[in-house]
Amino acid sequence: MDLCLAKARSCMKTQYERSRVSELAHEVLKQKQFYYAGKPQISDAKYDAMESELRKLSPSHPVLAYVGAAPSATSPRITHDVPMLSLNKTYKVDDLHSWVGEEPIVGTPKVDGNSLSLVYEDGLLKLAKTRGDGRVGEDVTDKVFWIADCVPKLSKKLSIEVRGEVYCSAHKFAQLVEEMLERKLERPTNPRNIVAGMLGRKNHIDLCRYFNFFAFEVIGVDGLKTEMDKFEFLDNLGFSVLPHKLLKKAAEVETYLEEIKQWMDDDEIGYDGAVFSYNSLSVQSRLGNTSHHPRFKMSFKWPGLTARSKIDKIEWFPSRLGIITPVAVIEPVALSGATITNVTLHNAEHVKAYNLKRGDLIEIIRSGEVIPKFLHVVTPVEGDFDWPVKCPSCKSKLEFDGVRLKCLNSDECPAQRSGFILNWMRAVEIEDISEKRLEQMLSMGLIEAVHELYTLSVKDFLKLPATKDKMAEKLYKNIQATKKVPLAKFLNGLGIEGAGLRTWEKIIEHFPGLEAIQRITAEELVEVEGFAEKSAEQIVSGLKDRKDAIKQLLKVGVTPSVQKAKFAPGEGPLAGKQFVITGALSMPRETIEKMIREAGGKAGSAVSKNTSVLVTNEGDSSSSKMKKAKELGIPIWTEEALLTILRGV
DNA sequence: AGCTATTCGACCATCTGCTC
DNA sequence: GAGCAGATGGTCGAATAGCT
Numbered sequence: 001m002d003l004c005l006a007k008a009r010s011c012m013k014t015q016y017e018r019s020r021v022s023e024l025a026h027e028v029l030k031q032k033q034f035y036y037a038g039k040p041q042i043s044d045a046k047y048d049a050m051e052s053e054l055r056k057l058s059p060s061h062p063v064l065a066y067v068g069a070a071p072s073a074t075s076p077r078i079t080h081d082v083p084m085l086s087l088n089k090t091y092k093v094d095d096l097h098s099w100v101g102e103e104p105i106v107g108t109p110k111v112d113g114n115s116l117s118l119v120y121e122d123g124l125l126k127l128a129k130t131r132g133d134g135r136v137g138e139d140v141t142d143k144v145f146w147i148a149d150c151v152p153k154l155s156k157k158l159s160i161e162v163r164g165e166v167y168c169s170a171h172k173f174a175q176l177v178e179e180m181l182e183r184k185l186e187r188p189t190n191p192r193n194i195v196a197g198m199l200g201r202k203n204h205i206d207l208c209r210y211f212n213f214f215a216f217e218v219i220g221v222d223g224l225k226t227e228m229d230k231f232e233f234l235d236n237l238g239f240s241v242l243p244h245k246l247l248k249k250a251a252e253v254e255t256y257l258e259e260i261k262q263w264m265d266d267d268e269i270g271y272d273g274a275v276f277s278y279n280s281l282s283v284q285s286r287l288g289n290t291s292h293h294p295r296f297k298m299s300f301k302w303p304g305l306t307a308r309s310k311i312d313k314i315e316w317f318p319s320r321l322g323i324i325t326p327v328a329v330i331e332p333v334a335l336s337g338a339t340i341t342n343v344t345l346h347n348a349e350h351v352k353a354y355n356l357k358r359g360d361l362i363e364i365i366r367s368g369e370v371i372p373k374f375l376h377v378v379t380p381v382e383g384d385f386d387w388p389v390k391c392p393s394c395k396s397k398l399e400f401d402g403v404r405l406k407c408l409n410s411d412e413c414p415a416q417r418s419g420f421i422l423n424w425m426r427a428v429e430i431e432d433i434s435e436k437r438l439e440q441m442l443s444m445g446l447i448e449a450v451h452e453l454y455t456l457s458v459k460d461f462l463k464l465p466a467t468k469d470k471m472a473e474k475l476y477k478n479i480q481a482t483k484k485v486p487l488a489k490f491l492n493g494l495g496i497e498g499a500g501l502r503t504w505e506k507i508i509e510h511f512p513g514l515e516a517i518q519r520i521t522a523e524e525l526v527e528v529e530g531f532a533e534k535s536a537e538q539i540v541s542g543l544k545d546r547k548d549a550i551k552q553l554l555k556v557g558v559t560p561s562v563q564k565a566k567f568a569p570g571e572g573p574l575a576g577k578q579f580v581i582t583g584a585l586s587m588p589r590e591t592i593e594k595m596i597r598e599a600g601g602k603a604g605s606a607v608s609k610n611t612s613v614l615v616t617n618e619g620d621s622s623s624s625k626m627k628k629a630k631e632l633g634i635p636i637w638t639e640e641a642l643l644t645i646l647r648g649v
Numbered sequence: 650a651g652c653t654a655t656t657c658g659a660c661c662a663t664c665t666g667c668t669c
Numbered sequence: 670g671a672g673c674a675g676a677t678g679g680t681c682g683a684a685t686a687g688c689t
Contacts, residue, residue, distance in 0.1 A: 325659070344660045346682060371661055371680060402683075432667090434674055466669055466672075474668090498684085500657055530655090532686055582679085589677080606680095608654060625679080 082161070082219055100250040103278045106227040107256045108242040109263055110273040110299055111214055113167030114195045116140070118150060123157040125150065130199055140199045146206055149213035149240045162239065163217035168195050168210060169269050176210040177353050191376075215239035227279045246279060257300065275299045306365045307340065308378055309333040313358055314345065316388050320419025321497055322407040324388065324398060326351050328374065330362070340364060340372045348387055349403035350374075355385045391415070418442055420495050424450045427493035427501075428482040432475055440464050450493075451552035453479050483557050487514060490560035494549065496542030498535050505597075506530060507539075512562050518543060518550070572600020573645055577612035580604045582625040585617055585639045592639075595646050613637050 117137070119127040128144040129137040144150040147166065168176065168191040176194065183204065198208055215234045224230055227244075234241050243263075247256055253276070260274045278284055278296040287295040309330040316324045326345040333340050343364050345351050354374075356362070359381035364372050391398055391407035393415030398405045407413050418438055425433055430453070433441075441447055446460055456479065461472035485493075491504040499507075510528050511517045520543070525536035579596050581589055581603070592615075593603035604611055607628040614629040614636045629636060 319659070321658080323658085327660085338662055340662080342661060344681090346660090350682090366662095371678090373660095373681075404683090432674065436673060468669065471668060498657075502656070530686070535685065604655080606655075610654075 097250050097253065100253065100276065102250075103280070103283060104246060104248050105253075105276045106231075106244050106279050107247055107253070107260075108216060108244045108275050108277075109260050109269075109271040110275045111165040111167050111242070111269065112191075112272040113165040113214075114199060116144070116150075116164060116166045116199075116213065118144065118162045118164075120154055120162065121159050123154040125152045138200070143199055143201075143205050143208045144213075146208035147211050147213050148209070149215075151238045154237050156237070158221070158237075160221055161219040162215050162234065162237075163219070164213050164215035164239070164242075166195050166199070166211050166213050167191070167269060169212065172210040172212075174353050176207060179207065179210075180204075213240065214242045216242045216244075225281055227277050227281065227284075229281075247276075273300050306363050306375060307333045307335040308361055308363050309340070311356065311358055311360045311362060314351065314356065314386075316392050316405075318391055318393050318407050318413065318415040318419070320416055320423050320495055322391075322410055322413065322416050323401070324348065324391070324405040324407060326356075328356065328362070330364070333364075335364065335366050335372065338366070340366070343372045343374050345374060347403045348400075348405040351385050351387070355380065357381065357383055357385050414442075421447075421450050421453075423495040424493040425453075427495075428485045428489050430482050431478045432471075433478070437464065437475075449552070450549060451556045451558075454483065454553075454556040454558060483559060485558065485560055487517075487560040487562050490514070490553075490558070491517070494542070494546045496539060496546065498538040499542070503530075503539075508562065514550075514560055518547075572598075574599040574601025576600075578602040578604045578610055579613050579615055579642070580607050580611050580625060580629075581615045583616045585615070592642070596642075599646055607632070607634065613642075615639060615642050 115131040117129050117131070118125055119129070125144070126141075127139065128141045128150065130140055131137050145152060170191065173191040173194070185204065195211060198205070198211070216231070218224075218230055218234055221230075221233060224233060228246055231241050231244050245256060245259075247253060257274060260271065263269075263271055276298050278287070284294070284296040309332075312329045312331055315327050315329060317327060318324050326348065328343045328345050330341060330343060343362075345356060350356075354377055356377070357380075360377050361379040363375040363378050365375050366372050387405065388398065390396065391409065391413060394407065394409050394413035396407060396409040396413065399408055400406070407416065410416050418435075421442075422435060422438055424430075425438070441464065444463060446456060446463070447453055456476065458469075458472045458476045461467055461475045462469070464472075467475075488501055488504040488508055491499070491507075492501045506528070507517060507520075507525070511520055520540060522533065522536040522540045525531045525540060526533060531539075574596055579593075579601055581592060585592055596603045601612075607614060607625045609632055611629070611632075611634050614625060614634055615638070616626065616636060617639050626636075628634075
């Protein structure tokens, strides 16, 4: 009886499993084909979940061993003597640890490209082949002669096989797009797919010169004992080899992953994880392969903090300098704790390079946990990108300034005008008035130019919507309070392109006073360290353009003042030191930075080798500033430590 | 000419505090 | 409760400066 029941149960389970297996297998195969065709339909994480479920139910299912689309019938097919397998992968550091065990391993970044195998005979490149399905690939020999890193002739007469990854860097991708468009070819959607596409092409194969090749494997060489030996060997032959590092203990894995992550942020080369191999080749051959991956290699990918959404529309906003910046409004999507609806597209050239338009499915990522960043197009819709012809604000014609679209109507463009006033208000710190209230003031005709702010009365503010006595008085007081303003802020408020607060402070050090600064010639400014012809001219001519604005501001009673520094230049307790702050401190960052400058130090915004100290209250922060500081061995102080020194002043 | 460092300008979501 | 403002957080792209 018991037995019967158990049997029945297992039978039911098997039946369920069987149908689930075939369902999964079908879906996995379908998605694999989409993926290899360069048109993935679901997220990597979803796909992986599906695949691992299938593996659990049917570990030896042939679909799992399927590692690529069958090579197209028209191209010459080449059998790999040694199969080109795909890699086992994990998303968990813990898995990685248990896999590593006690073995020394070699880590490399994982390049998001296409595998390629180069066959040499007597030192000459005879054949290049893609991975294909792992056993049979395609002959792409004619293409690789265009790829600089694929060495055509070795320095020694060796008969070997070299394997690696072909990829297209972000930088070269942009150039490739340009050239493909010139040739009236279809626009490539992203760097990884165009590599696969180009290797399969019959014409325009010279475009392969935009690709690079990283070698990481060599077959047919005697006397190599370790994975590190392989890299050295390949390096000596003249190949670009993947950056690689010997890790002696599993404990070193974490720090190595941190390192890779930093490279990924650069994203010039599309790294998408890390690959680890046992260093000893004898251990490797002892372990051997499963049907679809080597047991001595493991790849690691970070759980994807990306999301996909459709572009609803692209909006173009003119800035105070007339630069028109595109922003993609997307269908709201959740990503690491926030709902994302807007994504910057940087500039007009960017929109062109990726052919961005309404309906495109794009992938985004939150960099620095805050700002959503466009990654790439997943599925484009038909059609071409679109640029505004006229300024969205003043309707005047737009011109190109480098990679950006620009509205040149600086005097009359409403957006630039309000941007100018807004910049002034921010620079001199007029509180409680921002974009909305300024728009109201402008549209009601309360003001037209910056200096008119200072002639407004309490009565004027009462005319604004939702503004009663309390608010009106506050606004009036806030504006009047900025009549006395430090010279650097005054100058910063003039919105001269190329000069920010830091730049003005530096100028004031050499030319103390508004009159002196207005008299500066470009030749004189070039004498100051940090200024060359270009920026000197830009600043001098900017000052000239603002002559009237300055005059009127002075006339209504705005008085810029030069604060006497407590210390002479080069003195003070923090002299010669550059500080960078990360994370929140007890006071606004600007306040602390001001205190640092007053004590003779410098306040920087990014960590470099010139940074003396990183100040933070979050010792375990994983921000990029922190990582960089640790990497460079820069001392890390708490806020308290900094304040102790400042208080001693 | 190529590299590195620095600055400017711009970006977006969330939370908090204030006024109406 | 609605609406506005302000602070916060870190990164990116472009341009420039200055060094080698």
